Amino acid sequence: MSTPYILVVDDEPDIRELVRDILTDEGFEVNTAASGAEARASRQRRRPGLILLDIWMPDVDGITLLREWAAEEAEPPPVIMISGHATVESAVEATRLGAWDFLEKPLSLAKLLLTVRRALEAASLRHENQRLRRYGEPLEEPVGRGSAGEALREEGRRVAAVEAPVLLTGEPGTGKRTLARYIHGQGPRAAGPFVEISAATVGGATAAETIFGRETAEGPHYGLLERAAGGTLFLAHVDELSADAQAQLLAALETGRFRRVDGQGEQPLNVRIIAGSQLGEHDLARGGYLRRDLYDHLAGLPLHLPPLRERAEDLPELTAFFADHMAAVEGLPFREFDVAAQNRLRQHPWPGNLRELRNLVQRLAIAGGETAVTAAEVEAALGGETNTPTGIDFDQPLRAAREAFERAYLEHHLKQQGGRVGEVARVAGLERTHLYRKLRALGLQGSRKG
Structure with a gap:
């Protein structure tokens, strides 16, 4: 199991050793520094997950260090300030610079542990919220x-x-x-x-x-x-x-x-x-x-991870999940898919996989309406094509987009030609040996006849 790494910065050896021993007994990995210079060097050697920082030290004060570290990192680790002679001004300045909390000496050991745990939990939650805002990822586990x-x-x-x-x-x-x-x-x-x-x-x-x-x-x-x-x-x-x-x-x-x-x-x-x-x-x-x-x-x-075309039995639950998400998070109307619409979804090859399904559900929700989604609406949203795969994701790297198109293209022609590789090679304008290599690379199979 991973152990949070904490840096304790204080010029008083008794306090450093006491805090180190308490945190170590609680399962944390702890390093100590007796001065601002030692703190800078320690932080350069290894990034801590949390810092306990004394305000008053002989070489440089904790506020100066806090200001330096806040300027160097967009997302610095939480810093808990400790002092026995703090002023209101120093406390306000520390808070303005992003200090998580302020503990006064003599330290309450119970409050110390509670504050450390809460700061680590808050840092983890902050990172999770940033991830959700960045990616908007609704799924937290595979659905189906x-x-x-x-x-x-x-x-x-x-x-x-x-x-x-x-x-x-x-x-x-x-x-x-x-x-x-x-x-x-x-x-x-x-x-x-x-x-x-x-x-x-x-x-x-x-x-x-x-x-x-x-x-x-x-x-x-x-x-x-x-x-x-x-x-x-x-x-x-x-x-x-x-x-x-x-x-x-x-x-x-x-x-x-x-x-x-x-x-x-x-x-x-x-x-x-x-x-x-x-x-x-x-x-x-x-x-x-x-x-x-x-x-x-x-x-x-x-x-x-199998492609969505191999997960037809999961389609109803995945569709319902995305519809729920659109309603709960994006405020769009909730629309069920009727039986005919579900059957049409099963017929689609889904070259864009889950991302394509999510976008489809979103488009149909934006289209509005209080009634269930019909097969005709699904057909229209898919572009009205029953045999030609659509939905290549243009946000992915060129190599991946090209591979997705080649797979969809060859799957389409294999189906059209009954799996006959020779006929697919003729239609695609490829040498048969080159086509066999391409099919193997894409995990596709065809018949050697024809």
Whole structure:
């Protein structure tokens, strides 16, 4: 289980040792600093999850340190100020700079522990709220009582109990973020932060700095590994990581430590890694997208998310869930789907998977009406095409969008040609051997006849 790391800064040795011993007995990991200079150095070596900071110290006062740290980080860890000679002005200034609370000496040990726990809980809740505002993700666990939905929850609970890295694979929109969040919430690090990043949005040196942080003359810039300390880092589109970033991630997984860009010392790796990719395991391992040794580390606990077209039995529950969400969160009218509409949903190939279904339910709710959604409305919302897949997600990286289109395109022609690869090759203008390789890469099958 992850242990919160706390830095205690106070120039009085008796208080430092007392607070350290109490917090250690309560299961926290504690480091101490006797001066502002020691506090700066300690914080540069390792980012704390919470700081107990004395106001009056011989070299630099706590207010100055608080001001420095607030300017360096957009989301600094909670800071609890402690002092035996505080003034109203110093208390007001500390609060203005973002201090979580103010404790007076002599310290009440019961109040100290209560304040520390509440500050850590508030920091976790703040991070969760920021994640929800950023992604608007309604699902907190895989939905569906069919065999696929049940299997995803069961597999999620199984791997959650083990702290090893997890590799999630599946087409775009199948719910990898939701499953990663579910695994985090079911595991021993559930009380810690859940931090996520798409490797497709950062590249080269930017990726390394974003994930591992950087040391500068002005102080450390903490990366996501330190911001996620005690919790989970979900690394989506892991196959988009640069070669250098892959090498650094591999070293961190092998040694349990990592180094910031331009850094001198090493930081402990106190985070669970969940990686996600829209490519299949075969392509990741042999297609050159990931180093083989990094793949072996990440794929110790592999989970594949099935596409929505293979989860027809979950469609009614998923549709109802999204309709409830639109009504409760977005204030849109709640509309049920009649039997004919549900049947039409089952016929659709869903190339955009859960994301496409959510958008469809939203469009039909915006269209309004107090009556149930009909098959004709579903047909119109899908573009009126019964055989040609639609709904490619234009918000995803180009490689993933191209793969989603190629899969939908080839599925359509395989169906049209009765699975005859030779005929599909003729229609698509491809050599048959090239088409076979393409089908294998996309996990599709056709008949060798014709």
